Every structure is written in structure tokens, then in C-alpha cells.
Amino acid sequence: ADLHLRLNQPEESVEYLCAIHQRLLQTMQNPRLGPALREAALRQSSKTYVELLNFISDHGEYPRSNLLLKRPVAQSGHGFSTVSGHHPGAH
Template sequence: MEHWKRTIERANRCFAEGELVDAREHYLQALALAQVLFERWSDADEAVAACVISHHNLADLHLRLNQPEESVEYLCAIHQRLLQTMQNPRLAPALREAALRQSSKTYVELLNFISDHGEYPRSELLLKSPVAQSSHEFSTVSGHHSGAH
């Protein structure tokens, strides 16, 4: 977790200083760490949050580069990963529950992106999938909501 945090902090500094190529490299390293450790992290909420933050930071970076199509790919990728995690009975219940809690955040981010930048093929396909629709209904009914990142 500490290595991931240091990598994200380095990326955020680069992003703030306008060094976008370096920021992208660090964000990609952080994403790779989060993905490799996703099922191995001792704290399921931290594992899911690290993955979400990594994807969302890359989406923000691509928006700054005026690359909305790349941005929506990262937003869709993490939302889809959480939906798959929630439904995978082989994964630990704590990880599945953390994915459920964070999926409302990734859903809101995706809807905000579409509101600001329009629909893209992957976002349209993802949001209309039966899996996405049923999980959002469950999330709404069960009252699991969280704020934007």
C-alpha cells in the first residue's frame, strides 16, 4: 500500500506541475500495482479504493490532454471491474462488498462524464448491459451510495 501511495503522490505532483507524460507513467505504475494487489491487499476497502483512484486519475489526465475517448475507457474499465468483482463468488466477501460500495462512485463518475462529454460506444454498451442495470438497482435499493472521488 505504501508503494502505491508514494507512486500516486509522485504522479499527482507531476500532474499539478503540468508534467503530463511523467504523470501518466506514474499513474500507470500505480494502476499496475493496484491491479496486481487487488485480491491480495489485507484491507478490501483500500484495495478497491486504490484501483478506483488509479483509474479515475488516468481518466482525469486524459481529459486534460483533451482525449475524452481514452478517459471514458478508464472510467468504464473500473466500473466493469467492480461489477465483475461484486458477482464473483470465488472472491472474498469483504472484497465483493467493497466493490459494491465503490460501484456507486464509479457509476456517478461515468454519468457525470457522459453529461459533460457525451456518450461513447463503450459507455453506452456498459450502462445498458443487464449486469450493470441489475447491480445499480441493487445498489439503490440497499442504500449503498458514496460521494464523488
């Protein structure tokens, strides 16, 4: 994502950030994965969420970031974590 910003390609950068965040959300909600991996995905998703918010603050909103961050909880993968009991949507 940083490389694309340096190349003045913010849309490519936000695509990477969104894809990473979305994959982490999917990972932490996947009951077939082990608790340690799901907990790690939860912790990392908090960081990618902040990165997305910082990106939007610095570069403005993009369609994919709007879709990912403004979706209802069930659709984005945010939800009640059965691993930790935390609600990951409240980063």
C-alpha cells in the same frame, strides 16, 4: 481518466472509467472472493457509476459507455448481490 481529459482525450478517459467500473462489477459478482472484498467493490461501483454519468453529462456518450450502462443486468455484471442482498444496478 483525469489526465486524459486534460490532454483533450475524452475517449481514452471514458475507456478507463468503463474498464474500472466493469472490473468492480465482475469483482462483486465473483463468488470465489471474500465478502469484504465484494462489499468494497459494491460500494466503489456506486461511485464509478456516478462518475460515468457525470462524464456523459459533461462530454457526451461514447460507444463503450453506452454498452456498459445500457446492457441487460446479467450481461453487465449488475445483478442481485449475494453478499448484501442489494441490487447494484440501482445506483
